[in-house]
Amino acid sequence: MQAITREQLINKAVALLADGTVKYVLGWKKGEFDYDITPAVFETAEELNADFVWNDFCGANFSKYLVAKTRKLDGKILVFLKPCDTYSFNQLLTEHRFDRDKVYAVGIPCNGMADIAKVKEVCGDGISSIATEGDALAVTTIYDDEPVKVAVESVLAERCLNCKSKKHVAYDELMGEDGDTLDSNRFDEVAKLEAMTPDERFAFWQNELSRCIRCNACRDVCPACTCEKCVFDNPTSGVENKAPANSFEEKMFHIIRAFHVAGRCTDCGECSRVCPQNIPLHLLNRKFIKDINEFYGEYQAGAEVGSRAPLVNYTTEDLEPGEVFDRRDTNA
Amino acid sequence: MRKCSLDSLNAVFAKIAEAAELYLPVNCTDGSAAFSKWEEGKEWSNNLNTVKSPKEFFFPQTEDLVAFKTSGKNIEIIDTRKEREDFVVFGVRACDVKAFEVLDNVFLLKEPYDSYYTNRREHGVIISVACNRPADTCFCKTFGIDPADPQGDISVWKTADSLYWQANTERGAALLEKIADLTEDCDTAAVDAEKEKITKIMSKLPLANLTTEGWGAGKTQELFDSPIWAEMSEACLGCGTCTFVCPTCQCYDIKDFNTGKGVVRFRCWDSCMYSDFTKMSAGQPRLSQKERFRQRFMHKLVYYPENNNGLFSCVGCGRCVAKCPISMNIAKVMKKIGGKENE
Ligand code: SF4
Ligand code: SF4
Ligand code: SF4
Numbered sequence: 001m002q003a004i005t006r007e008q009l010i011n012k013a014v015a016l017l018a019d020g021t022v023k024y025v026l027g028w029k030k031g032e033f034d035y036d037i038t039p040a041v042f043e044t045a046e047e048l049n050a051d052f053v054w055n056d057f058c059g060a061n062f063s064k065y066l067v068a069k070t071r072k073l074d075g076k077i078l079v080f081l082k083p084c085d086t087y088s089f090n091q092l093l094t095e096h097r098f099d100r101d102k103v104y105a106v107g108i109p110c111n112g113m114a115d116i117a118k119v120k121e122v123c124g125d126g127i128s129s130i131a132t133e134g135d136a137l138a139v140t141t142i143y144d145d146e147p148v149k150v151a152v153e154s155v156l157a158e159r160c161l162n163c164k165s166k167k168h169v170a171y172d173e174l175m176g177e178d179g180d181t182l183d184s185n186r187f188d189e190v191a192k193l194e195a196m197t198p199d200e201r202f203a204f205w206q207n208e209l210s211r212c213i214r215c216n217a218c219r220d221v222c223p224a225c226t227c228e229k230c231v232f233d234n235p236t237s238g239v240e241n242k243a244p245a246n247s248f249e250e251k252m253f254h255i256i257r258a259f260h261v262a263g264r265c266t267d268c269g270e271c272s273r274v275c276p277q278n279i280p281l282h283l284l285n286r287k288f289i290k291d292i293n294e295f296y297g298e299y300q301a302g303a304e305v306g307s308r309a310p311l312v313n314y315t316t317e318d319l320e321p322g323e324v325f326d327r328r329d330t331n332a
Numbered sequence: 333m334r335k336c337s338l339d340s341l342n343a344v345f346a347k348i349a350e351a352a353e354l355y356l357p358v359n360c361t362d363g364s365a366a367f368s369k370w371e372e373g374k375e376w377s378n379n380l381n382t383v384k385s386p387k388e389f390f391f392p393q394t395e396d397l398v399a400f401k402t403s404g405k406n407i408e409i410i411d412t413r414k415e416r417e418d419f420v421v422f423g424v425r426a427c428d429v430k431a432f433e434v435l436d437n438v439f440l441l442k443e444p445y446d447s448y449y450t451n452r453r454e455h456g457v458i459i460s461v462a463c464n465r466p467a468d469t470c471f472c473k474t475f476g477i478d479p480a481d482p483q484g485d486i487s488v489w490k491t492a493d494s495l496y497w498q499a500n501t502e503r504g505a506a507l508l509e510k511i512a513d514l515t516e517d518c519d520t521a522a523v524d525a526e527k528e529k530i531t532k533i534m535s536k537l538p539l540a541n542l543t544t545e546g547w548g549a550g551k552t553q554e555l556f557d558s559p560i561w562a563e564m565s566e567a568c569l570g571c572g573t574c575t576f577v578c579p580t581c582q583c584y585d586i587k588d589f590n591t592g593k594g595v596v597r598f599r600c601w602d603s604c605m606y607s608d609f610t611k612m613s614a615g616q617p618r619l620s621q622k623e624r625f626r627q628r629f630m631h632k633l634v635y636y637p638e639n640n641n642g643l644f645s646c647v648g649c650g651r652c653v654a655k656c657p658i659s660m661n662i663a664k665v666m667k668k669i670g671g672k673e674n675e
């Protein structure tokens with residue numbers, strides 16, 4: 001269960017609309033089922049009361065929406081940010097991607113979000129409703145007479161299991177208690193990949209990426225991917241590929257994208273969340289983060305606005321390419 | 333009707349595979365299912381359906397059309413087409429079988445037929461399977477599809493211990509003939525009971541009462557300018573997941589791939605959700621995501637039926653419902669913009 005209730009968030013939004021602080025509210029909108037929640041813009045108390053939701057399935061990170069919405073809407077926007085979302089928020093500000101003055105950010109605590117795929121692994125398909133009961137979800141399916149109880153903890157999304165921070169790094173106002181940055185185990189899986197032989201590692205990625213349907217959802221949801229025209233969509237770039245011509249090109253897409261967001265990826269986990277094929281894309285990005293930490297000292301993208309990322313900040317202490325190579329040898 | 337025990341399934345698959353390449357849904361390492369070529373040791377997935385639809389067997393995501401090789405001032409044109417070997421696709425759901433009809437109406441509309449599509453269609457035998465456990469996202473019934481009675485060359489029903497086979501076409505009968513040694517004649521009692529069970533489940537699904545009311549041929553004027561499109565498309569990422577998992581999406585782009593020594597001209601799936609979809613020298617006709625989003629649903633629910641005697645080009649498989657990153661989908665659109673009955 002989340003520490004803040006839906007009612008508290010609605011009251012906050014209604015108050016900010018009423019006193020003129022904001023004109024729009026970016027929030028989660030209820031769907032057909034209890035888990036298919038859509039990001040939406042609300043303008044009135046009626047709309048909020050009817051459709052606004054806040055539950056264990058509100059995974060969507062709104063930061064990237066601010067890029068388009070601050071340009072399109074003619075007034076201040078209230079945005080609710082979970083701790084991980086605030087890192088994306090800062091990173092976008094660092095890159096001057098939206099006008100901070102047009103946003104009123106309210107930080108809200110988060111106890112982790114459930115992954116509906118994991119819920120379905122436990123309860124099967126045919127879910128007719130999901131209710132929150134304390135720290136559990138009561139899942140009713142058309143196949144069982146009684147609701148199945150599932151502990152939220154057991155169905156947390158991967159990124160929430162490895163949450164790096166419960167601390168908000170950006171907000172105008174905070175609701176509830178702020179948390180701390182956490183000692184997460186998020187690099188454990190990367191270390192496992194590093195321990196593989198190059199052939200094993202190749203086979204691992206070959207298997208994962210072979211499922212890719214090149215829908216671009218990972219890129220389109222990524223708060224670090226905000227280019228006006230992505231190279232892969234640009235027919236004059238020479239690397240445009242709506243569909244890969246072969247499996248080499250397929251891997252190129254993912255590797256190029258990982259390079260493009262290296263040092264800017266905050267590890268928000270949106271890419272892996274939206275991938276229809278469950279490809280662990282976060283592992284590619286985390287490899288870069290881990291390497292950057294080891295090569296240049298701890299660095300967390302989005303921890304503050306305006307920081308110079310190690311990859312674009314030359315210092316005489318930077319390690320030499322040879323040292324990187326030596327390190328690779330000992331790792332292989 | 334013929335019957336075999338589930339225990340003998342592996343032998344049946346082996347027998348079919350002797351005659352032709354056999355494909356069936358198999359679990360991937362992440363637990364999702366995908367069609368895969370059968371070989372000893374591969375097991376039929378328990379999942380309701382595959383993430384990627386079986387349309388790929390006839391309309392693959394990418395395929396080479398023709399190649400050009402240059403030497404000096406000469407350009408050689410190479411026909412890359414090859415006759416497809418016979419193949420069998422086992423385990424296709426009722427919705428996906430219907431989707432083949434939607435695609436046929438496009439690729440086999442009139443001569444000249446699409447030779448690439450025809451080639452595959454002529455060599456494929458479809459074995460459908462009834463759905464014992466439909467998902468919350470399923471709404472095939474909305475489009476008059478009955479998951480208790482799937483079509484295709486052969487229909488199959490699964491019970492706790494057996495598989496029941498019924499041939500619907502000559503091709504299907506010929507294939508059943510090949511596995512006759514491994515199956516036995518039976519009456520339809522078990523299948524009838526199974527059908528009844530499925531029909532009951534269908535009426536309990538969350539989307540059981542979704543109707544096409546308000547949609548269909550002739551609705552362009554009424555729906556095109558609905559103010560609700562803006563709201564529905566507000567959060568759409570324009571990613572194209574919905575179109576790529578869709579068994580009926582049929583749009584493609586034709587592109588040239590520079591191999592360094594020549595050019596391979598290939599076609600690949602396209603998506604009306606993309607910013608360069610149907611881009612012409614004059615520009616892109618659908619300037620904002622609202623217009624692209626509208627195209628997808630208007631095509632499925634208005635334009636296609638208009639050109640195909642009222643047949644909708646959504647089969648209610650629920651893939652886009654399950655996979656859209658922002659959980660916006662055709663079911664929501666049908667309810668919100670369509671007729672009053674869905675309210
Ligand atoms: S979201 Fe997944 S399937 Fe889609 S392009 Fe990215 S990795 Fe591929
Ligand atoms: S409707 Fe959903 S799946 Fe389709 S393009 Fe928009 S965000 Fe992507
Ligand atoms: S529009 Fe969605 S539900 Fe309809 S056939 Fe396509 S993927 Fe399936």
Ligand code: SF4
Nearest residue numbers: 581582583604628631
């Ligand atoms: S226009 Fe869009 S919805 Fe229609 S078939 Fe093409 S990609 Fe699919």
Ligand code: SF4
Nearest residue numbers: 426427463466470472
């Ligand atoms: S939509 Fe219907 S036919 Fe398709 S998988 Fe679901 S129940 Fe089966």
